[in-house]
Amino acid sequence: MKASEIYERYVRPTLFYLGPETAHHLAIGGLRLSARLPFALRALRSFRPASKPRTVFGINFPNPVGLAAGFDKNGVALPALAALGFGFVEIGTVTAKAQRGNPRPRIFRYPDQQALINRLGFNNDGADEVAARLGALRRSGRWPGIPVGLNIGKSKVTPIEEAADDYLFSFRLLHEFADYLVLNVSSPNTPGLRSLQEREALEQLLRVIHKKNQITRKPVLLKIAPDISLSDLEEIIAACEQNGIAGIIATNTTLDHAAIPPDLDQTGGLSGLPLRVKSTELVRAIAARSRLPVIASGGITDAASAREKLEAGAQLLQVYTGYVYRGPSLLREIAEGL
Numbered sequence: 001m002k003a004s005e006i007y008e009r010y011v012r013p014t015l016f017y018l019g020p021e022t023a024h025h026l027a028i029g030g031l032r033l034s035a036r037l038p039f040a041l042r043a044l045r046s047f048r049p050a051s052k053p054r055t056v057f058g059i060n061f062p063n064p065v066g067l068a069a070g071f072d073k074n075g076v077a078l079p080a081l082a083a084l085g086f087g088f089v090e091i092g093t094v095t096a097k098a099q100r101g102n103p104r105p106r107i108f109r110y111p112d113q114q115a116l117i118n119r120l121g122f123n124n125d126g127a128d129e130v131a132a133r134l135g136a137l138r139r140s141g142r143w144p145g146i147p148v149g150l151n152i153g154k155s156k157v158t159p160i161e162e163a164a165d166d167y168l169f170s171f172r173l174l175h176e177f178a179d180y181l182v183l184n185v186s187s188p189n190t191p192g193l194r195s196l197q198e199r200e201a202l203e204q205l206l207r208v209i210h211k212k213n214q215i216t217r218k219p220v221l222l223k224i225a226p227d228i229s230l231s232d233l234e235e236i237i238a239a240c241e242q243n244g245i246a247g248i249i250a251t252n253t254t255l256d257h258a259a260i261p262p263d264l265d266q267t268g269g270l271s272g273l274p275l276r277v278k279s280t281e282l283v284r285a286i287a288a289r290s291r292l293p294v295i296a297s298g299g300i301t302d303a304a305s306a307r308e309k310l311e312a313g314a315q316l317l318q319v320y321t322g323y324v325y326r327g328p329s330l331l332r333e334i335a336e337g338l
Contacts, residue, residue, distance in 0.1 A: 007327030020107035020116070024071075031077035035142070041083045047328035048085030049335035056293050056315045057219040057246040059147050059179050063087035065306070065334050068297050068318035069151035069182065069223075073124045075134050082144035085331045089144070090318065091130070092151030093184045096169040098126030099156055102189060108266045113259050114301055115275075116321050119268030121189045122153050127170040134177040150178035151223065153187060160192045163201070164208040171209060175216045183209065186225035186252035188269045194225055199235045206243035219246035226251035226278045226298060230285060237290045247293040249318070250282045251275070254298075272321035275299040280312050287313025301326060303337025310338070 015023040034040035052063040066088035067081055075091040082089065101123025108117045124130070137143055152170040154163045167183060175181060183205065185196035196202055206222075213220055222245050224236060240248065253269025256278065260270065276299025283296045296314035300306050301322035309317055323330055 007329065012325070012327060016109065016111070019105070020109050021104060024107070028072065028077055031072075031080035034083075035077055035079035041079060044080055044083035045085070047331065048083070049332040052087075052335050052338060054315070057180065057221075059088075059219065061087045061147055061316065063331075063335055064310075064316045064338070065331055066090060066147075066149075066295070066316060066318045067323070068320040069093055069149070069184070070118075070120075070320055071323075075130050075137070078137065078144045078148065079142050082146045084328055086146065088147040088149060088179070088316070090149035090151050090182065091134075092124070092149075092182070093122050093153040093187065094124050094127050094130050094150065094170055094174065095122050095153050095155040096127050096166045097155040097157060098129060099123060106268070108268070110260060110264065110272070111325070113272065113274055114321070114325050115259065115270055115272030116324065117257070117260070117266045117268040117270050118253070119189045119266070121156065122187065127152070127173045131173040131177065134174075138177065147179035148177065149180045149182055149221075150174045151182040151184050153184040154190060154193055154196070156190055160195060160201070163196055164205045167205060168208055168212060171212060175213075175218050178218055180219040180221060180246070182221045182223050182249060184223045184252070186223050188225070188253060188255050197224060197228065197232065197236060199239060202236065202239045203243065206239055206245060210244040213244065221245065221247045221249055221295070223249040223252055224282075226254045226275060226282055227256060228282075233282070233285055234289060237286065237292065240292060241290065245292065247295060247315075248286055248290075249295045249297055250286055250314075251279045251298045254278060271298065272325070273299050273301050276301070276305055276308075280308055283309055283314050284312040300334075302330070303333050306334040307337060 069090040102121035158166040259274035279298025296309035297318035
């Protein structure tokens with residue numbers, strides 16, 4: 001029996017029998033345990049796709065398909081995720097202060113739409129704890145052999161006018177463990193966060209990070225929302241180009257829930273197949289206006305949707321919701337289809 005059949009016939013039904021957040025904790029817990037067991041890592045490597053190397057913003061990626069932020073928020077399962085064959089893994093979103101996030105329930109599945117809605121609210125252990133964990137992993141000699149991104153966001157309790165200092169605190173603690181860093185200003189689940197995409201607030205944040213990055217010299221990316229206008233996008237691109245941003249991740253989740261039946265709708269950010277078109281259009285718009293590299297995220301569920309993103313101008317891809325529905329075989333399908 002193929003690995004894809006095992007996942008679709010046995011693993012996914014078991015996980016989907018559980019509540020979405022319970023299933024997530026079970027999956028991340030299993031991978032965390034596997035990361036310490038050599039025989040388990042060998043088993044996970046059976047899912048690894050063929051090498052498709054490429055170099056983007058000075059970093060060598062073994063293949064162009066990475067795991068988006070949100071799955072391993074606290075950096076607990078990196079060796080196992082690398083074994084599965086991701087070309088890179090993005091930890092986070094991590095905030096300066098540890099926070100529990102929004103009240104449960106806060107993740108909702110929509111199998112008919114191959115979608116999720118989440119309103120997690122940056123639940124994570126905080127920058128201090130994540131930095132300590134990553135330091136211990138590096139000292140253990142088990143650090144993964146793929147690029148690792150660190151996605152950072154604003155703590156909920158921090159006033160929006162103090163956002164730059166909040167991001168800077170996390171940046172200082174985490175930059176040494178990152179091949180690249182991401183400034184997440186686009187989650188819809190932290191009140192006021194998306195206002196940081198406005199030109200004046202964004203430039204203030206980018207200037208502070210750029211000044212600090214003159215010493216660290218790590219690629220810094222910006223993750224943006226799919227719900228912005230083209231005029232807003234042009235302002236964001238200009239701010240990025242003037243403040244040393246190395247690339248853009250397009251996109252975060254959307255507030256457009258038109259694909260979800262009204263009686264099943266929930267507050268939060270929508271991800272998965274319904275985001276495919278909107279995300280691709282934004283990737284294409286960025287590529288038409290800038291030479292900044294783009295990591296495409298949103299609605300990648302098979303080889304065709306992955307190819308669509310690359311043809312629109314993306315250099316790298318990130319999956320999450322598609323991986324929840326398709327399982328480890330998705331990476332191999334995309335790699336073979338490129």
